[in-house]
Amino acid sequence: MKKKISRSQQIPKYGTPIRSTLISYLTALPDYQEGLRKGFPLFTTKELDEIRDNYKDGLTWKDIDKILSAKGIFFKKATFRKYIQEGNISKAIGYKNTENGRVAIFPVDTISHINFIQYYYKVIDGEHIDNILEIIKDKKISYLEVIENNLAWKDNIYASIFDYICHGDGDTADAIKKALGCRPHDRDKFLKILNDINDKFDKTIRNDIDKFVSQLQKMYLTVFEITDDNQGGQDE
Known part of the structure; x- marks a missing residue:
């Protein structure tokens, strides 16, 4: 007799391509829209977008x-x-000090994932989940989209790479590891490319920026030259 798989075992885990795809399609699903109409405490697309912005x-x-x-x-x-602990939502991605002490910071998409979990456990039954998985199983999602879905701090890979090369932020690399964990060869390939980008920046662009900043540090204006008239940057 085939052992029945529990719902907690069946739910796609955080950071997996299936979860990312479900999150992307969730609010547009007919059953989800029906749940909203029935008054279930689910978030609309607009509400989730506002949370990400705020x-x-x-x-x-x-x-x-x-x-x-x-x-x-x-x-x-x-x-x-x-x-x-079960891998259904992300661990803390950082910490900040407040007047009440040090508190953990979680990714901005945490609400989207809790919303999915609420929908999964309280709104639809296992058969519906199976149907949804059947519908999306052949859908393809680009590496870029999966990686950006796994970014904790940014929702744009350009901004994330900028933080990586300028400040050493590891969010981009972590997102690549999560998104492409099922394809180790490609994961390692793109991590190497990311590292090469950083090396090129250090060897060329960073030097140019340092020279630029150094020149600015050696040039001076008098206090009286710093006026609103000079801010336009144009000669009379």
Whole structure:
């Protein structure tokens, strides 16, 4: 007799291509729209976009609790931790100091993933999930889209690469590792390309920038020359 797989075992994990695809299509699914019409506490596409715009630097647990509570979702911190341990939502991607101490920062897409989990467990049954997976199984998603879906801080790979080469931020590399974990050869290939981009920047562009900054440091204006009239940068 075939052993039945539990729903918690069946749910696509955070960072997998299937989860990324489901997140991309979720709010457009007919069953999801029906759930909204019936009053289930699900987020609309507009609401999720607004959250991403308002919390570009990431979310604290306090932010997450506030957003979910406003939606009528009672979500215990213990449940939040459980989902992290199970790989259903992301671990903290950083920390910041506040007047109440050091707090963890989570990716801005955390609400989208909690929204998916709510939908998965409370709105649809296993048969519907199977149907959805059947529908999307042959859909293809570009490496770029999957990688950008896995970026924690940015939603644009150009901005993420800029942070990588200028500040050593590892978000781009982490996103590539997550997105292409199922294809080790391509994962390593694109990590090497990313590293090569960084090396080229260090050997050429960074030197040019340093020379540019050095020249600016050696040139001076008098206090009286710094006027609004000079800010236009044009001669009379």
